[in-house]
Amino acid sequence: MKQITLSEVASLLSQHDDFKILTHSYPDGDCLGCGYALAFALRKLGKRANVAVDGKLPSKFTYLVKNYEEQDFTPAYIVSVDVAAPALLGESVMEGVDHIDLCIDHHGTNSLDADCKYVDDTAAAAAEIIWEILELLHVEIDEDIAAGIYTGVSTDTGCFLYTNTTPQTHRIAAQVMPYCNWQEINNINFVIKTRAKLRMERLVYKTMEFHAAGQCAIIYTTLAMCEALKSGDDEMEGLANIPRRIEGVKIGITMREKPGGVFKISVRTNDGINAAEFCRQFGGGGHPAASGCSIEGDLGTVKKILVDAAEAYLQ
Amino acid sequence: MKQITLSEVASLLSQHDDFKILTHSYPDGDCLGCGYALAFALRKLGKRANVAVDGKLPSKFTYLVKNYEEQDFTPAYIVSVDVAAPALLGESVMEGVDHIDLCIDHHGTNSLDADCKYVDDTAAAAAEIIWEILELLHVEIDEDIAAGIYTGVSTDTGCFLYTNTTPQTHRIAAQVMPYCNWQEINNINFVIKTRAKLRMERLVYKTMEFHAAGQCAIIYTTLAMCEALKSGDDEMEGLANIPRRIEGVKIGITMREKPGGVFKISVRTNDGINAAEFCRQFGGGGHPAASGCSIEGDLGTVKKILVDAAEAYLQ
Ligand SMILES: [Mn+2]
Ligand SMILES: [Mn+2]
Numbered sequence: 252m253k254q255i256t257l258s259e260v261a262s263l264l265s266q267h268d269d270f271k272i273l274t275h276s277y278p279d280g281d282c283l284g285c286g287y288a289l290a291f292a293l294r295k296l297g298k299r300a301n302v303a304v305d306g307k308l309p310s311k312f313t314y315l316v317k318n319y320e321e322q323d324f325t326p327a328y329i330v331s332v333d334v335a336a337p338a339l340l341g342e343s344v345m346e347g348v349d350h351i352d353l354c355i356d357h358h359g360t361n362s363l364d365a366d367c368k369y370v371d372d373t374a375a376a377a378a379e380i381i382w383e384i385l386e387l388l389h390v391e392i393d394e395d396i397a398a399g400i401y402t403g404v405s406t407d408t409g410c411f412l413y414t415n416t417t418p419q420t421h422r423i424a425a426q427v428m429p430y431c432n433w434q435e436i437n438n439i440n441f442v443i444k445t446r447a448k449l450r451m452e453r454l455v456y457k458t459m460e461f462h463a464a465g466q467c468a469i470i471y472t473t474l475a476m477c478e479a480l481k482s483g484d485d486e487m488e489g490l491a492n493i494p495r496r497i498e499g500v501k502i503g504i505t506m507r508e509k510p511g512g513v514f515k516i517s518v519r520t521n522d523g524i525n526a527a528e529f530c531r532q533f534g535g536g537g538h539p540a541a542s543g544c545s546i547e548g549d550l551g552t553v554k555k556i557l558v559d560a561a562e563a564y565l566q
Numbered sequence: 567m568k569q570i571t572l573s574e575v576a577s578l579l580s581q582h583d584d585f586k587i588l589t590h591s592y593p594d595g596d597c598l599g600c601g602y603a604l605a606f607a608l609r610k611l612g613k614r615a616n617v618a619v620d621g622k623l624p625s626k627f628t629y630l631v632k633n634y635e636e637q638d639f640t641p642a643y644i645v646s647v648d649v650a651a652p653a654l655l656g657e658s659v660m661e662g663v664d665h666i667d668l669c670i671d672h673h674g675t676n677s678l679d680a681d682c683k684y685v686d687d688t689a690a691a692a693a694e695i696i697w698e699i700l701e702l703l704h705v706e707i708d709e710d711i712a713a714g715i716y717t718g719v720s721t722d723t724g725c726f727l728y729t730n731t732t733p734q735t736h737r738i739a740a741q742v743m744p745y746c747n748w749q750e751i752n753n754i755n756f757v758i759k760t761r762a763k764l765r766m767e768r769l770v771y772k773t774m775e776f777h778a779a780g781q782c783a784i785i786y787t788t789l790a791m792c793e794a795l796k797s798g799d800d801e802m803e804g805l806a807n808i809p810r811r812i813e814g815v816k817i818g819i820t821m822r823e824k825p826g827g828v829f830k831i832s833v834r835t836n837d838g839i840n841a842a843e844f845c846r847q848f849g850g851g852g853h854p855a856a857s858g859c860s861i862e863g864d865l866g867t868v869k870k871i872l873v874d875a876a877e878a879y880l881q
Contacts, residue, residue, distance in 0.1 A: 418743050419740070442727070444812055
C-alpha cells in the first residue's frame with residue numbers, strides 16, 4: 252500500500268485503461284457522483300470505464316446516468332471512490348475483483364486495502380478530489396461530469412450547510428454549475444419530500460420527548476410504525492438530525508427498532524458534547540457530533556437507559 | 567433619478583461622509599447583512615456611518631452587531647440597501663430623512679425614489695453588490711464585514727439552495743468564509759428551530775389537505791391557533807414553503823387568518839405553474855413561483871374558493 256500524490260493519481264489514470272470504478276453500499280450522492288463523473292471523464296479520454304453499484308441505483312439519482320451505458324470489457328484497473336472501509340464494498344460490486352489498484356477517498360479513517368491510496372480528509376466530498384484530478388487531466392467538462400461533481404459536493408455538505416464545507420467546496424460548485432441543471436439536482440436532493448416521508452416524520456414528531464431541562468430530545472421508530480406506513484430506508488433518511496435541530500438541545504437521540512429486539516441508536520450533539528464518548532458507554536462510536544450504537548431491549552427499557560445516560564452525561 | 571454604474575457607486579461612497587444606511591421593514595438577513603457590512607466598511611475608510619433598522623433587530627441577527635455601536639452625527643448622505651419599494655421604509659427609519667441619495671438593490675421591480683440608483687437583478691442578494699463595491703473601494707475584509715456579506719448571500723438563497731443562486735454567489739461565499747464564523751451563522755439561520763416554531767409546524771401539518779389528485783396541497787393557520795401557541799411572525803416564517811415541497815404538488819397554498827375576517831394567502835408553485843397569474847384572479851400578484859393575495863371570508867369558504875380555483879387552474 253502506497254500513499255501517492257494527486258498528480259500521481261492523475262498519471263496512473265492516464266496510463267491505464269479498462270477501468271472498473273467501485274462505489275460503496277447504500278450508495279449516496281458523493282460516491283455515485285464521483286463514480287459517474289470519473290467514468291464519463293475517462294471515456295472522454297478515449298478509455299473504457301464502468302461504475303459498479305451495489306444493488307439498484309436509488310431512483311432519485313437516475314439523472315446521473317441518462318447518458319450512461321454499461322460498456323462491455325474485462326476490467327484491468329480497479330479504482331474505488333468514497334469507500335472508507337472493506338465492509339462497505341457490496342458483494343455484487345466485488346464480483347471478479349481480487350484487489351483494488353487505486354483508492355480515492357476523503358475519510359480520514361480509510362481502512363481499505365489498495366495498491367495505491369489518495370486520501371484527503373480536508374475535502375468535504377470525494378467529488379472535490381475527483382474534480383481536482385479531472386483538472387489535472389485537462390478533461391473538458393460537460394453536463395454529465397458537472398452533474399456528478401455538483402451532486403457529490405452538494406449532498407455531502409447538505410447543500411453547503413454542514414461544517415465540513417470549505418471555500419474550495421464553493422469554488423468547485425461555482426465552476427460546475429454553468430454546465431448542469433443544478434436547480435433540478437437541488438430540487439431532487441433537498442427540496443422535494445415524498446408523502447411517505449412526510450407521514451413518517453409526522454409520526455416521529457409525535458414520539459418526541461424532552462429531558463434534562465430541554466437539553467436532551469429523543470425520538471423513535473418502531474417496527475409497527477414502519478409496517479403501518481410501509482416505510483423503508485428511504486423514509487428513515489435524515490430522521491436522526493431532527494432532535495438536535497431544536498433550540499436548546501445538546502444531545503439528540505434517535506432510536507430505531509430493528510428485528511430481533513434491538514434498537515439502533517443515532518446520537519447527534521451540539522455545543523461540543525461528545526457523541527462518540529456518549530455512545531462508547533454502549534459499545535458504539537463514531538464522530539464527535541454524530542455517533543451510534545445498538546442496545547437490546549424493549550422500547551421503554553432502552554429509552555430509559557438512554558435518557559438516564561443523557562441526564563448523567565449532561566451534569 | 568439617475569441609473570449609475572458600480573464604479574460610480576464606489577466613487578460616490580468614497581466622496582461622501584456621514585452616512586445613514588436604510589434597511590427595509592421586517593428586516594431580513596440580506597438588508598441587515600448589507601447595512602452592517604457597508605457601515606463597518608465605511609468606518610474602516612475613516613467615515614461615520616449608522617444603520618437604520620425598523621423596530622427591534624431580530625434577536626437571531628445580534629451576531630451582526632457585536633462590534634457595532636451607534637455613532638453620533640447628523641446624516642449627510644442617505645443610502646438604501648435591499649429596499650425595493652417606498653412602502654418598505656418604516657417610519658422610524660425615515661426619521662429626519664427627506665430624500666435618498668443612493669439606492670443599492672437587486673429587485674428588478676425597484677420603485678424607490680432616489681437621486682442615484684444601482685439595481686442589479688442578476689444578483690441573488692444585495693450583499694453580492696455590496697461585496698463588489700467593497701472590492702472596488704479596496705476595503706480590507708474583517709470578521710464583521712464577512713459576517714454581513716455571508717449572512718446576505720446565504721439567507722437570500724436559502725443556503726445556496728434556491729434557483730436565484732449563481733456561480734458568483736458561491737465565489738463570494740468562498741471569499742468571505744475564512745473571515746467569519748459561517749458555521750454558527752448557518753446554525754442560527756438554517757439549522758436550529760425553536761420549540762414554538764416546531765409546535766406551530768406540527769399544528770399546521772395537521773391542517774394539510776391534498777386536492778386535484780395530489781397536485782394541490784393547502785395548509786392554514788387561524789387566529790385561534792396562533793393564540794393557543796402564543797405564536798407571532800417568527801413562527802410563521804417559512805410555512806408558505808411547506809406545501810410545495812411535497813412530491814407531486816404543483817400548487818402549494820398557505821392560508822393565514824388575519825384580524826378582520828380576512829385570510830392572507832401565499833401561493834408557491836412547481837413545474838412552471840404561474841403563481842402570479844393564479845393570484846391575479848383574487849387581486850394579488852408577485853413572482854411566477856411565489857405570489858400572494860388576500861381573500862375575505864371564513865375558513866371553510868376561503869378554502870373552498872382556493873381549492874376550486876386550483877382545480878380549475880390545473881385542468
Ligand atoms: Mn463522501
Ligand atoms: Mn435581498
